Amino acid sequence: MMYQVRDLRLSLPDMTRKPLLGSAPRIEILRGLTFDVPRGAVLGIVGGSGSGKSTLGRAMLRLLEPTGGSITFEGTDITHLTENQLRPMRHRFQMIFQDPMSSLNPRRRVGGIIAGPLKLHGMDRLTTRVDEALDLVGLPRSFARRFPHELSGGQRQRVGIARAIALRPDFILADEIVSGLDVSSQAQVLNLLGGLVKELGLTLAFISHDLSVIRRLCNRTLVLHQGEIVEEGETAQLFEAPQAAYTRELLQAIPLPDPYQEWA
Amino acid sequence: MRDARGEVRRPIGLRLWLSGGWLTLLVLGALLAPWVAPKDPLMQDLFLGRMPPFWVAGTEPGYWLGTDSLGRDVLSRILYGTRLALIVALVAGTLTCLIGATLGLIAGYYRGWPDRIISRFVDIWMAFPPVLFAILLIAVLGPGLVSIIIAIVVIDWTRFARVVRAEAMSQGAMDYVASAQVAGRTRFGTMLTEILPNVLPTIVALLTLEMGIAVIVEAILSFVNLSISTDSPTWGGMIAEGRTSVHQAWWVLVFPLITLFLTVLSFSQLGEGLKDRFDPVLR
Amino acid sequence: MSGFLSIRNLTVRLKSGVTILRSVSLDVAQGQVHGLVGESGAGKSMIGKAVLGTLPRALQVTGGEIWLDGENLLALPHDTRRKRIGATAALIPQDPLTALNPSKRIGPQITRRLVDILAWTRSDAEARALELLGEVQIPDPARVMRSYPHELSGGMRQRILIASAFAAEPKLIIADEPTTALDVTVQKQILRLIADMQVRHGTSLLFVTHDLGVVSKVCDTLSVLYAGKVVEEARMHRFFMRPIHPYSRALLAATPTYLDPTGSLTPVPESVISAVEEEVRLHDVRFGT
Numbered sequence: 001m002m003y004q005v006r007d008l009r010l011s012l013p014d015m016t017r018k019p020l021l022g023s024a025p026r027i028e029i030l031r032g033l034t035f036d037v038p039r040g041a042v043l044g045i046v047g048g049s050g051s052g053k054s055t056l057g058r059a060m061l062r063l064l065e066p067t068g069g070s071i072t073f074e075g076t077d078i079t080h081l082t083e084n085q086l087r088p089m090r091h092r093f094q095m096i097f098q099d100p101m102s103s104l105n106p107r108r109r110v111g112g113i114i115a116g117p118l119k120l121h122g123m124d125r126l127t128t129r130v131d132e133a134l135d136l137v138g139l140p141r142s143f144a145r146r147f148p149h150e151l152s153g154g155q156r157q158r159v160g161i162a163r164a165i166a167l168r169p170d171f172i173l174a175d176e177i178v179s180g181l182d183v184s185s186q187a188q189v190l191n192l193l194g195g196l197v198k199e200l201g202l203t204l205a206f207i208s209h210d211l212s213v214i215r216r217l218c219n220r221t222l223v224l225h226q227g228e229i230v231e232e233g234e235t236a237q238l239f240e241a242p243q244a245a246y247t248r249e250l251l252q253a254i255p256l257p258d259p260y261q262e263w264a
Numbered sequence: 265m266r267d268a269r270g271e272v273r274r275p276i277g278l279r280l281w282l283s284g285g286w287l288t289l290l291v292l293g294a295l296l297a298p299w300v301a302p303k304d305p306l307m308q309d310l311f312l313g314r315m316p317p318f319w320v321a322g323t324e325p326g327y328w329l330g331t332d333s334l335g336r337d338v339l340s341r342i343l344y345g346t347r348l349a350l351i352v353a354l355v356a357g358t359l360t361c362l363i364g365a366t367l368g369l370i371a372g373y374y375r376g377w378p379d380r381i382i383s384r385f386v387d388i389w390m391a392f393p394p395v396l397f398a399i400l401l402i403a404v405l406g407p408g409l410v411s412i413i414i415a416i417v418v419i420d421w422t423r424f425a426r427v428v429r430a431e432a433m434s435q436g437a438m439d440y441v442a443s444a445q446v447a448g449r450t451r452f453g454t455m456l457t458e459i460l461p462n463v464l465p466t467i468v469a470l471l472t473l474e475m476g477i478a479v480i481v482e483a484i485l486s487f488v489n490l491s492i493s494t495d496s497p498t499w500g501g502m503i504a505e506g507r508t509s510v511h512q513a514w515w516v517l518v519f520p521l522i523t524l525f526l527t528v529l530s531f532s533q534l535g536e537g538l539k540d541r542f543d544p545v546l547r
Numbered sequence: 548m549s550g551f552l553s554i555r556n557l558t559v560r561l562k563s564g565v566t567i568l569r570s571v572s573l574d575v576a577q578g579q580v581h582g583l584v585g586e587s588g589a590g591k592s593m594i595g596k597a598v599l600g601t602l603p604r605a606l607q608v609t610g611g612e613i614w615l616d617g618e619n620l621l622a623l624p625h626d627t628r629r630k631r632i633g634a635t636a637a638l639i640p641q642d643p644l645t646a647l648n649p650s651k652r653i654g655p656q657i658t659r660r661l662v663d664i665l666a667w668t669r670s671d672a673e674a675r676a677l678e679l680l681g682e683v684q685i686p687d688p689a690r691v692m693r694s695y696p697h698e699l700s701g702g703m704r705q706r707i708l709i710a711s712a713f714a715a716e717p718k719l720i721i722a723d724e725p726t727t728a729l730d731v732t733v734q735k736q737i738l739r740l741i742a743d744m745q746v747r748h749g750t751s752l753l754f755v756t757h758d759l760g761v762v763s764k765v766c767d768t769l770s771v772l773y774a775g776k777v778v779e780e781a782r783m784h785r786f787f788m789r790p791i792h793p794y795s796r797a798l799l800a801a802t803p804t805y806l807d808p809t810g811s812l813t814p815v816p817e818s819v820i821s822a823v824e825e826e827v828r829l830h831d832v833r834f835g836t
Contacts, residue, residue, distance in 0.1 A: 105440035117447030182586035184815035255760035
């Protein structure tokens, strides 16, 4: 198992309701999630806004510290490790962000953006590795000298992918990475990601609100609703015979590009 | 898609030219004062008292902007006063910036207890009326260049701390900060390499604004006679002296006032101009 | 002209000379829904803005006609045009968060247009607003009238914007990506609500969206845009059954659907892009841009 998540709970203080004295009331965002991510799986995490899917992703990468339960990554309990303890293993789990414009530092060139994490982990042959990463995501090597704002949305998202895979991680979390893209570049990014998973033997968790995209890419799917898992299983099975009422509601709400779909 | 992306080289605006030009002129004047000042700024000549500027009839050649009631050359005094004004602006501005921006950056990025301590401190600090605070400080420290600089720093660091804290906080919520963490960068390293460069344009704008404010504070303190010893010429001191004889010799008041006005305006315009120019993000 | 809204050869340029819309022509028939589809940067929102006269300052209409209810808007003097648009057309905006003023209660935000522009009395306007909030299925309309926007969910706010768009019984409504910011389950409710309201009030609707799925649910006719040019105008069923233009076909092939997990997703091919770019270039040569 790459990830074992047991009874994961996470609450954040609600600063808008903080009284003058004393601590703010806490909002429960994740309410006891238990699931596994097997090595080599492509796990889709789907849910509406406020379902806690992004929070779950950030907890798995330990950008947030859980308030209860445990997260085990490749046999190591990372639930409450400090930042210093996490740092040596950070290159093993990477993340691709939703908004490439805000996750790529606007003042850096693409080459520097991809090389930055490599340097931090003391890797050598930086230019070679940057070139390889650009090759893998299908961008010309000359893009290393460009700034993020000189690229199109789809190209920026490829840079985000290149940065993550350059470290040769075991696990990648992709958080809504195609939701800001047009369908044409969305299809390119999805095909690219699907190819990379096979080629590099990655384990991938793919967070999305779009079930059509999940079905394209993922072999397991986990449906979140209000901080709880309502359904989890193999993607094909889950789409063909959804068990939970919420999953059915989600599926039926999707407008397919087909005038004869029963939708109303 | 079809939009043209590319480096946009923005021309240096008129605002940057004018403000930069005036400040360069001032710096040159201050550095070269001993050579370019037509007269000794302290030399009194009671026979030549209250002489009008050069374009008015009945002047002595060489006294371009006239003389004050003690017969001292106004232009030379302004030039020497510039030295003091600029020293105060640079030293006090830079120190204020360093202290305030550092605390603001730490509070805004680290949040938690560093933020609580710094923010509480700033709140309390800002409850003191600033001018009274300054006068009180000078009264305790005694008048002098160092006291003025200390007074300005002590009062104004909160301005930097507040603005930089808010900016660092909003930058801290951006995904590129999270991505630096994912990449394994230390908290401190992230602050220096990710947050600071993005807060820098704001800091630069504040810094130049602060330099203008320092010039004004110095002038105010000179005006109420709490600045340097009355011997060395200061803009504030000249304005104070000129005020008493404004009906007989307006030029003693007006020329230092104009200089002060242009300088403060130039500092603030320079800041805005630099901020626009050095923000590479075409938002 | 044939439609209730009929746009003829509309050309819009940046003041710097870059062309945003290239002789766009389309018709929205009385009581029908016309979809405007395209990827970001295709200029689909700009058509709605040109009709409503709310183009950004940097843009200007350099040619063409916009016929609304038998009148060419672009030929009218500025003030008359503003009044005519105010009385005939309304907008359902994209973002329910920023479209409502956070410091004002909901009630006045709905009634303002009725009172200010159409000179209704306050009590008439309030009665009408209450009725509309009921019609868009908002529970306890009287309480919602007194609420502030932040007290309501995104779906509720979008319902309020729909109610206020229909408030003055406009003959044309322009909906600019009205469900893009919403969850898919809420989107379904909102789309059905818009469709219901449109039928009940007999309004003509210009529906701007990037989502072909949404188009297939609400539109009678549609135009596909690329780089400010209409590449295909079609009736909805015909379009989905037999798309004619290669770019339309490519767009459909690039849209993922959960029904077809194994069929490969085809990104819009380079050859289609260069072909449609060539069309745009030829257009520019012919019309001298």
